[in-house]
Amino acid sequence: AKAGGKDRVELFSDETRAKLLRRLDLEQRLRAAIEDEQLTVAFQPQIDLSSGHLVGAEALVRWSEASPAEFIPLAEETGLIAPLGEFVLRTATRTLVQLHADGLKPLTITVNVSTRQLEDPEFARIVQQALGEAGLEPRHLCLELTESALMMARSEALDALRECKALGVYVGIDDFGTGHSSLARLRELPVEVLKVDRSFVDGLGTEPEDSAVVAAILSLAHALGLHVVAEGVETPLQADQLIALGCAVAQGFLWSPAVPADELHTFSAVATTA
Numbered sequence: 001a002k003a004g005g006k007d008r009v010e011l012f013s014d015e016t017r018a019k020l021l022r023r024l025d026l027e028q029r030l031r032a033a034i035e036d037e038q039l040t041v042a043f044q045p046q047i048d049l050s051s052g053h054l055v056g057a058e059a060l061v062r063w064s065e066a067s068p069a070e071f072i073p074l075a076e077e078t079g080l081i082a083p084l085g086e087f088v089l090r091t092a093t094r095t096l097v098q099l100h101a102d103g104l105k106p107l108t109i110t111v112n113v114s115t116r117q118l119e120d121p122e123f124a125r126i127v128q129q130a131l132g133e134a135g136l137e138p139r140h141l142c143l144e145l146t147e148s149a150l151m152m153a154r155s156e157a158l159d160a161l162r163e164c165k166a167l168g169v170y171v172g173i174d175d176f177g178t179g180h181s182s183l184a185r186l187r188e189l190p191v192e193v194l195k196v197d198r199s200f201v202d203g204l205g206t207e208p209e210d211s212a213v214v215a216a217i218l219s220l221a222h223a224l225g226l227h228v229v230a231e232g233v234e235t236p237l238q239a240d241q242l243i244a245l246g247c248a249v250a251q252g253f254l255w256s257p258a259v260p261a262d263e264l265h266t267f268s269a270v271a272t273t274a
């Protein structure tokens with residue numbers, strides 16, 4: 001509460017102090033975890049809706065101490081997202097090459113990227129190096145950024161994405177439909193993939209407005225020649241609706257949460273709907 005006293009510390013309630021301390025503590029432990037390679041990467045299967053086949057996976061970072069919802073924003077604010085993101089990129093590309101060597105058919109691996117990482121003028125070179133060291137062809141990698149981050153991205157950041165695209169990797173927009181992109185902006189972004197936000201998938205089959213929004217996103221994507229992935233599919237009804245609307249690829253708890261890489265072998269063919 002505002003105490004109005006001379007001592008600035010009094011401006012913070014005990015609760016706020018506790019939060020600040022927890023944040024500081026979390027930051028120190030995250031820094032150590034990145035240095036000691038205590039982070040891991042889990043992979044959420046992406047399914048071709050017409051065949052039921054595994055066609056890709058999204059790499060999602062894991063830490064025993066906290067959830068991504070808690071430590072990713074912290075990593076973005078503190079700059080730790082750069083080494084964290086590079087770790088995920090290297091791990092994901094190396095893991096995919098290993099999976100292919102173990103007999104899994106060619107997949108696309110999607111890696112989340114924060115715009116903060118694009119501030120490094122070397123970003124495209126980091127991506128190129130990760131691909132080179134792993135021995136992975138660029139077309140097997142998709143870099144994914146949230147729509148809201150892309151809307152605020154500076155032109156240097158978009159240049160970095162253009163460089164990545166020129167390498168032959170795919171660039172996608174995450175959480176599409178929630179970030180208020182203008183059509184003009186969308187057309188000039190160097191992206192090839194739209195990922196329909198979970199909030200619209202939620203009401204498929206039950207909320208007519210959600211079906212209308214997903215249908216509109218799909219027709220927009222097709223008009224612009226973009227691929228579409230639906231996220232957060234939890235029920236057979238949602239999957240059926242996506243098929244009816246012409247969506248090609250989806251991911252969600254209906255098939256699997258993010259799992260350790262070796263479990264992807266069990267997804268080579270799964271049923272599309274119940």
Ligand code: C2E
Pocket residue numbers: 044059060061067068069072081085088112113114174175231232233234251252253254257258
């Ligand atoms: P996101 O990129 O939108 O990832 C999807 C999130 O939804 C994941 O949470 C995933 O576990 C969860 N999810 C997947 N399928 C379903 C479903 O059917 N239903 C529900 N209710 N949830 C589902 P997670 O792993 O906790 O990640 C949260 C966010 O953290 C991600 O959202 C992403 O923005 C960020 N993140 C995760 N890993 C990384 C990373 O390596 N780098 C960066 N920059 N961000 C990351």
Ligand code: CA
Pocket residue numbers: 058112144174
């Ligand atoms: Ca994502």
Ligand code: CA
Pocket residue numbers: 174175195197198231
């Ligand atoms: Ca998402």
Ligand code: CA
Pocket residue numbers: 175198
């Ligand atoms: Ca999301």
